[in-house]
Amino acid sequence: MSATAGLAGCVDGVKEHFGLQGIIPLEIHSEADRTYNLHIEAYERDVDRKSYQQSISVSPGETVGAPNLDKAAQSLRVARIVDDEQSDVEAVSLTENTELVVITLYDEEFEVDVRENESAAGSGNETAANETETDANETTNETDTNETTNETDTNETTNETDTNETTNETDTADE
Known part of the structure; x- marks a missing residue:
């Protein structure tokens, strides 16, 4: 892992030194x-x-x-x-x-x-993955999802089963 980081730093140094863009x-x-x-x-x-x-x-x-x-x-x-x-x-x-x-x-x-490039802009790959997963989960029943609480939205992006157990709303994930 440190070799990769060292190589990345070396490439950045070469770009900076020679004006490569x-x-x-x-x-x-x-x-x-x-x-x-x-x-x-x-x-x-x-x-x-x-x-x-x-x-x-x-x-x-x-x-x-x-x-x-x-x-x-x-x-x-x-x-x-x-x-x-x-x-x-x-x-x-x-x-x-x-x-x-x-x-x-x-x-x-x-x-x-x-x-x-979202990861270079500071939003991170994890955020982009969560947004994609959230969009996929909300596509089926967007109205019901929008009516749930923030706690439900957070759990929904990580695990639909946890959402049902946490909120006792089994109809949002099944529909």
């Missing part, structure tokens, strides 16, 4: 009925320097893997170009924890989805 993949998917052009820019927040600039055309039903962004704290600005003018503009913030940026085009709008 990771990358953030950028995917664009069109669900629109026509071809749209996008203009994408990124600016490093610390120095307000343009770090990325691309113009991309995306056809209906097409998924494009645009050139990657640098993994750094930066502002990303996406503009849809219609008739040689910017019709829609959306700006989002990227951090060192950003894992992926997905842009989805529709006929009336577009969405920019920034996906963060």
